[in-house]
Amino acid sequence: MTPVRRQRLILILLMVAGVGTAATFALNSFNDNLMYFFSTTEVAEGQAPKEAKFRLGGMVVEGSISRPNDGIMVRFDLTDFSKVVTVEYTGILPDLFREGQGIVANGRLNKGGVFVAEEVLAKHDENYMPPEVADSLKKPAQQAKMGK
Amino acid sequence: MSIVPAPILRFYHRMASPPHFYSFTDKLLPWLIAIFLLLLAYGLYAGLYLAPTDYQQGDSYRIIYLHVPAAWMSLFIYVIMAMAGAISLIWRMKIAEVVMISSAPIGASFTFVALVTGSLWGKPMWGTWWVWDARLTSELILLFLYLGVISLYGAIEDKRTAARAVAILALVGVVNIPIIHYSVQWWNTLHQGPTVSKMDKPSIHVDMLIPLLVMAVAFKFYYAIAMLQTAKVEILKREQNTQWVKKLLEAKT
Structure with a gap:
């Protein structure tokens, strides 16, 4: 050269x-600004904004989905496997919304510490498999649960 | 003495000459097109028909057979473009300039396809067409970088000066490539994490993975075809006053 x-x-x-x-x-x-959502632990520890709107992400806790007023208002718990935050949402949920699914909700905390969402987005995970494989993966997990 | 074997070095030097490059790509193109069509036909058939449905998304997930290869290509082509830019800056090699500038519109198209297919999938699955998370935003910046490269090249009259300016822009923009790739790991994003390109084994069933990889290779061949054809035109334009182009035109008419 x-x-x-x-x-x-x-x-x-x-x-x-x-x-x-x-x-x-x-x-x-700009690290904090690039975070798309707050985790439930951050919200439970009071790191999330009190007055302003923000996004909250987490997994929907199994068996926590309820419709208290028999209307379209739905209440469920979100977790990051450490702290739990209760979310209330009125509106149409995306296709992928279900128990155990990761979601991102946009809204604000009310005085009682309940997160009132104006928008709920489902966060898809990186796993792709046929239904039969998913079923066979569930079985050992269920057996392990029953064993406890 | 060089670390590169002599025949490869000779091939590299011959390819640096425009007439050689032109006649070589002329012979290569039919083969590339044949391989591309075979791979594309199999990839689409296997991806859209043979591959099993997803346990959660049903058939909607099949858009990954376009979305993921297109997104990979958008990064791959940018890296090729930046590398060609570096070569053209250091060695002032005409062919590298031509490869760089011929790659830009193809890269921009793949970026656009990745953004649009992602958006179409996002509406039913996430519940929104678009969010400003780190992955989507950095991919949009990539599209703007490509458009910047194309318009900067068009704005400067002298094409050799233009190529030098474009090469610097392409090299500055290369910082965005690792940001796009790692955005889903560095920050919380709505976009899911990597499925295939991670250290662990891919979290996709093998029957779904093979068509995806076939499509990725098919897209690589498509890029080679489209880039070489654009490059041929660019070479003819730049060399229109030389003897070999005149001879070529006489032979064709």
């Missing part, structure tokens, strides 16, 4: 490294 070309190569590497460092610092300082 001629000296001129080597110099150009070094310049390019320096440029890419410089841009990379700048981006790292920028993204680090």
